[in-house]
Amino acid sequence: MSQNQQLFDRAQKTIPGGVNSPVRAFKSVGGTPIFMKSAKGAYMYDAEGRQYIDYINSWGPMILGHAYEPVVRAIQEKALDSTSFGAPTELEIEMAELIVSMVPNVDMVRMVSSGTEACMSAIRLARGYTGRNKIIKFEGCYHGHADSFLVKAGSGVATFNIQTVPGVPAGVYTDTLNAPYNDLEAVRRLVEENKGEIAAIIIEPVAGNMGCILPAEGFMPGLRELCNQEGIVFIMDEVMTGFRLAAGGAQEKLGVAADLVTYGKVIGGGMPVGAFGGKREIMQHIAPLGNVYQAGTLSGNPIAMIAGYTMLKTLKDNPAIYTDIDGKTEYLHQGLDRVLAKSGVPYVINRMGSMISVHFSSHPVVDFTAAAAADNARFNLYFHYMLQWGVYLPPSAFETWFISHALSTEDIDRTVAATASFLDTL
Numbered sequence: 307m308s309q310n311q312q313l314f315d316r317a318q319k320t321i322p323g324g325v326n327s328p329v330r331a332f333k334s335v336g337g338t339p340i341f342m343k344s345a346k347g348a349y350m351y352d353a354e355g356r357q358y359i360d361y362i363n364s365w366g367p368m369i370l371g372h373a374y375e376p377v378v379r380a381i382q383e384k385a386l387d388s389t390s391f392g393a394p395t396e397l398e399i400e401m402a403e404l405i406v407s408m409v410p411n412v413d414m415v416r417m418v419s420s421g422t423e424a425c426m427s428a429i430r431l432a433r434g435y436t437g438r439n440k441i442i443k444f445e446g447c448y449h450g451h452a453d454s455f456l457v458k459a460g461s462g463v464a465t466f467n468i469q470t471v472p473g474v475p476a477g478v479y480t481d482t483l484n485a486p487y488n489d490l491e492a493v494r495r496l497v498e499e500n501k502g503e504i505a506a507i508i509i510e511p512v513a514g515n516m517g518c519i520l521p522a523e524g525f526m527p528g529l530r531e532l533c534n535q536e537g538i539v540f541i542m543d544e545v546m547t548g549f550r551l552a553a554g555g556a557q558e559k560l561g562v563a564a565d566l567v568t569y570g571k572v573i574g575g576g577m578p579v580g581a582f583g584g585k586r587e588i589m590q591h592i593a594p595l596g597n598v599y600q601a602g603t604l605s606g607n608p609i610a611m612i613a614g615y616t617m618l619k620t621l622k623d624n625p626a627i628y629t630d631i632d633g634k635t636e637y638l639h640q641g642l643d644r645v646l647a648k649s650g651v652p653y654v655i656n657r658m659g660s661m662i663s664v665h666f667s668s669h670p671v672v673d674f675t676a677a678a679a680a681d682n683a684r685f686n687l688y689f690h691y692m693l694q695w696g697v698y699l700p701p702s703a704f705e706t707w708f709i710s711h712a713l714s715t716e717d718i719d720r721t722v723a724a725t726a727s728f729l730d731t732l
């Protein structure tokens with residue numbers, strides 16, 4: 307029995323499903339999850355010492371590659387002065403000032419410890435600020451596992467096709483409305499049917515939890531306009547896109563302003579960090595300034611802050627990193643396009659910046675319905691074939707791939723060659 311199988315069998319005795327987050331379980335692609343032991347740069351190494359080219363990058367955080375020296379050193383040094391004070395520190399001010407200096411439309415920011423917390427807090431703030439209860443989200447978008455979001459959500463909820471999540475009260479469902487991604491008319495209808503009751507529209511400005519799906523021309527500006535007209539808080543969930551699509555995230559890349567933005571992943575450099583921020587007029591309602599209560603024992607803890615600060619400062623001071631990761635993603639796109647087109651297999655590749663996904667679909671993949679209608683059984687075969695070649699893709703067709711700065715041209719060429727080899731088996 308393989309070491310991975312032994313570890314998985316052992317893990318399942320004391321951890322539900324043997325994993326601490328469902329998407330890691332390989333449940334939709336089948337097979338035994340790979341237990342990783344170390345990682346460096348573009349590569350991860352499993353319990354059996356096998357090397358993998360990593361296209362998950364911890365689901366986004368490792369934009370500079372694993373074990374990025376300056377981040378590792380900063381954590382090691384900071385840990386010597388205690389890992390948490392539960393009191394304010396200058397470092398938190400420096401982190402907030404750095405974020406405000408990098409992204410548009412954010413006057414104030416509150417640190418939390420996960421993307422879920424960031425999105426959950428932003429929704430509560432929008433409800434407290436507007437006095438309204440309902441929210442509009444989009445089918446296939448994932449904003450973490452807070453009750454309000456587990457209605458037609460993406461990522462693991464879509465991967466496991468969980469239609470209604472037990473434990474989420476009906477009252478929550480009725481306040482969470484869903485529209486298809488890229489369907490502005492459907493949003494307009496929901497707003498009309500719930501006139502004056504919508505606190506917020508929350509969206510992944512480039513969706514990454516049903517594969518990578520791009521906003522259609524005019525979609526994001528249309529939502530912005532609708533929110534202006536109706537006094538709805540426009541929340542961009544930039545947990546994936548923030549500091550990845552550009553230093554200023556999707557707001558900068560797409561040129562559309564949010565009222566509130568949520569962050570995670572990259573801003574922690576691999577440590578548990580999330581944040582939400584926006585206009586002072588709204589953020590000032592957050593306790594202790596206002597009465598919208600939100601708190602966290604480890605929010606802004608020094609280890610997470612120094613990891614995130616080092617990561618963001620590196621990105622701010624080296625804009626060429628964005629040119630590099632975007633260029634590598636385009637190179638990968640061209641290579642995959644070449645071999646897939648030659649094979650005659652129906653496919654769609656969606657890409658923006660350093661987010662990309664391959665769908666075995668004969669139709670454009672513009673929303674969750676289209677992503678779900680793709681030949682995802684073929685994706686599962688592709689996933690395992692690539693794993694044999696030492697290429698570690700996200701274990702679900704409902705996830706985006708993330709490109710890191712550490713990836714080399716040779717790594718990308720190997721990925722394309724493995725894809726060509728897979729296509730030869732069909």
Ligand code: KE4
Binds near residue numbers: 421450
């Ligand atoms: P976390 O609570 O997992 O830090 O962030 C939730 C979240 C919020 N918003 C977006 C756009 C996200 O993508 C996420 C988390 N993404 C998943 C990957 N699809 C995290 C991986 C996992 O669940 O283990």
